[in-house]
Amino acid sequence: MKCDLPIELLSGYLDGELDEQQKTRVEAHLKTCPACQEELEALKLIDQRVRDRVFEEPSREFEFTLNRRIMDKIRGAPRRSLFRLTPIFAPVAAGLLILVILINISPSKKNAGINDRVIYQELKPYQVLPVSIPEPRVTQVTARMKRAAPDDKEKTLATGAKRIRITEAAEARDKDEIETVAQIREQVVRAIIDTNGTIIKVATGNTLIPEKDTMLENQLSGQQLAPPMIAGRKKQVYVEVATEGKEE
Amino acid sequence: MYNKVESDEALIIAVKNGDCESFNPLIERYKLPLYKVMYRMVLNRDDAEDLVEEAFIKAYRSIKRFDTSRPFYTWLRRIAVNNAINFLKKERRNLTEPLEFVEKSLSNGRNDPIAMTKQKVLKERINQAMKRLPEEFRSVLSLKIDEDLSYDEISKLLKIPKGTVMSRLARARQRLRQIFDEMEVH
Numbered sequence: 001m002k003c004d005l006p007i008e009l010l011s012g013y014l015d016g017e018l019d020e021q022q023k024t025r026v027e028a029h030l031k032t033c034p035a036c037q038e039e040l041e042a043l044k045l046i047d048q049r050v051r052d053r054v055f056e057e058p059s060r061e062f063e064f065t066l067n068r069r070i071m072d073k074i075r076g077a078p079r080r081s082l083f084r085l086t087p088i089f090a091p092v093a094a095g096l097l098i099l100v101i102l103i104n105i106s107p108s109k110k111n112a113g114i115n116d117r118v119i120y121q122e123l124k125p126y127q128v129l130p131v132s133i134p135e136p137r138v139t140q141v142t143a144r145m146k147r148a149a150p151d152d153k154e155k156t157l158a159t160g161a162k163r164i165r166i167t168e169a170a171e172a173r174d175k176d177e178i179e180t181v182a183q184i185r186e187q188v189v190r191a192i193i194d195t196n197g198t199i200i201k202v203a204t205g206n207t208l209i210p211e212k213d214t215m216l217e218n219q220l221s222g223q224q225l226a227p228p229m230i231a232g233r234k235k236q237v238y239v240e241v242a243t244e245g246k247e248e
Numbered sequence: 249m250y251n252k253v254e255s256d257e258a259l260i261i262a263v264k265n266g267d268c269e270s271f272n273p274l275i276e277r278y279k280l281p282l283y284k285v286m287y288r289m290v291l292n293r294d295d296a297e298d299l300v301e302e303a304f305i306k307a308y309r310s311i312k313r314f315d316t317s318r319p320f321y322t323w324l325r326r327i328a329v330n331n332a333i334n335f336l337k338k339e340r341r342n343l344t345e346p347l348e349f350v351e352k353s354l355s356n357g358r359n360d361p362i363a364m365t366k367q368k369v370l371k372e373r374i375n376q377a378m379k380r381l382p383e384e385f386r387s388v389l390s391l392k393i394d395e396d397l398s399y400d401e402i403s404k405l406l407k408i409p410k411g412t413v414m415s416r417l418a419r420a421r422q423r424l425r426q427i428f429d430e431m432e433v434h
Binding site for chain 2: 006007008010011012015017042043046047049050051052053054055056058059062066067069070071073074075
């Protein structure tokens with residue numbers, strides 16, 4: 001605008017928002033000012049353009065599922081507020097769960113199997129079993145699979161050693177010898193002891209869940225170890241033990 | 249099921265008394281008018297739909313404070329508009345798109361002027377121009393032109409003085425005219 005009529009008055013006049021005095025002033029001015037007449041027409045055109053702008057209809061999803069979405073949230077409002085407390089409750093719940101698990105490993109549970117998911121505790125220093133694992137102990141890198149007669153079965157292991165050799169019988173139909181590179185393993189012996197420290201199960205192997213070893217179990221069953229204490233109480237647990245030959 | 253002829257007031261009283269299902273007819277009644285307001289402010293369908301949903305949920309959560317003697321839609325719209333203004337402030341990047349970007353978006357495949365009618369191109373350009381308006385201008389302009397609210401109503405809705413409404417509207421029109429000129433919207 002090239003005159004001194006404030007644009008606010010012209011805009012207000014267009015909207016019909018001026019008081020009588022302002023309205024009279026603008027109308028009188030417009031009669032004598034072509035620039036403001038032009039400006040007023042430009043403002044009207046702008047309003048028209050704004051009204052004409054693109055309008056997208058809402059999606060079908062909005063029309064058909066909005067109510068359900070909102071109502072689901074509304075109905076779930078109390079639960080939502082509870083879930084907000086999850087960061088607080090989660091550690092407490094986890095702690096309680098651990099406590100319950102610990103409590104439920106009852107001293108009276110004497111029939112745990114070798115693969116039961118009872119707490120495993122490695123006792124250090126290793127408790128030494130008062131027996132020896134059958135000889136021989138072998139320390140070689142290779143494992144030899146000798147396919148021989150079925151009665152040619154021999155299992156040797158070197159407990160505590162870093163290397164192991166297994167010579168095992170296979171089917172008699174093929175007597176070829178096959179040599180393979182053995183993985184370096186460490187044999188462990190695990191025993192389940194009851195609350196008095198008496199050995200009731202024995203397993204050997206090189207994994208966290210070793211296999212039951214009946215022969216060794218027969219030898220060791222009933223022998224006494226110092227029972228471990230958990231949370232001030234004697235527990236029936238897996239204990240990893242060293243045989244007499246195992247080096248610490 | 250709800251009775252469709254129940255008044256807003258009766259439904260709101262029921263909601264206040266713990267019957268949340270009575271809120272459903274209110275959603276049905278006002279979702280489309282509210283969508284129109286939201287779309288004209290944010291100029292994007294997905295955003296407008298999200299803002300409508302948020303507005304209803306906010307309204308439900310504060311319904312205990314609502315004075316049932318007053319029009320529900322006015323109150324709901326106020327919640328929605330304020331929410332949209334906050335949204336636009338956060339999405340300020342939309343308002344400061346450089347002109348080259350706008351021009352590029354108008355000439356890309358989706359908005360190919362050849363494929364579109366002249367009128368449609370113009371409407372698209374107007375939308376782009378509106379997006380370049382600062383949110384405080386866009387909201388007053390939309391409430392005045394689209395909703396046909398008085399200065400008093402806009403003042404109460406946005407909680408700004410009536411004089412500010414008048415001033416913002418005048419400046420919004422001036423600014424928009426300038427943008428139209430830059431974008432050759434005639």
